[in-house]
Amino acid sequence: NPDAEFWPDLNAYVYNEQCRNRLLEDKRLENLLENALLHHEIIPFLQPKISPHTGEVKGAEALARWISPTQGMIYPSVFIPLFERNGNISQIDLSIFEQVCDIINSWIAQGLVPPVISVNISKAALQDTSFFDRYITIMQRKNVPPQYLEFELTESVAYDNMHLINTILEKIHSIGSRCS
DSSP states (O other): OTTTTTEETTOOOOEEEHHHHHHHHHHHHHHHHHHHTTOEEEEEEEEEEOOOOOOOOOOOOOOEEHHHHHEEEHHHHHHHHHHHSTHHHHHHHHHHHHHHHHHHHHHHOOOOOOOEEEEETTTTTGTTTHHHHHHHHHHHHHTTOOOEEEEEEOOHHHOOHHHHHHHHHHHHHHOOOOEO
């Protein structure tokens, strides 16, 4: 807990009232997560990817944002680290992915050509070797064209298990999507 005080004389961290408050807030957010996902309170905000040479929009990145009907915006710096630590970030990633598929299909239905939208794959998702099958199932159910999707892996994820990453990259490319 980053709020714990280090006591050098004891060579130990001591929990204090700030630690207790952080743990209570974390538990409160954990308790709200299921309902937030069910009611689409956690939604994608699309951050444009712009060519520095032309100024043209070349794609977008889907960023998870939590808009609570009672609390307003719950900032990513509050909920993302918590859900990365406890593994629930994978549920958020899948929800954002499903919503991105809906956005792409909505644009296609309007006769628009969607930009490529990138979605994050968290490190926690990689603990389950079959996790990417859930993305494929959503794509097939939503019938979204894979060429409009890009999957983002962080460098730290990529170097942790090269064999698994290679398998995932092969799956991503085999369905016709991109990876960064």
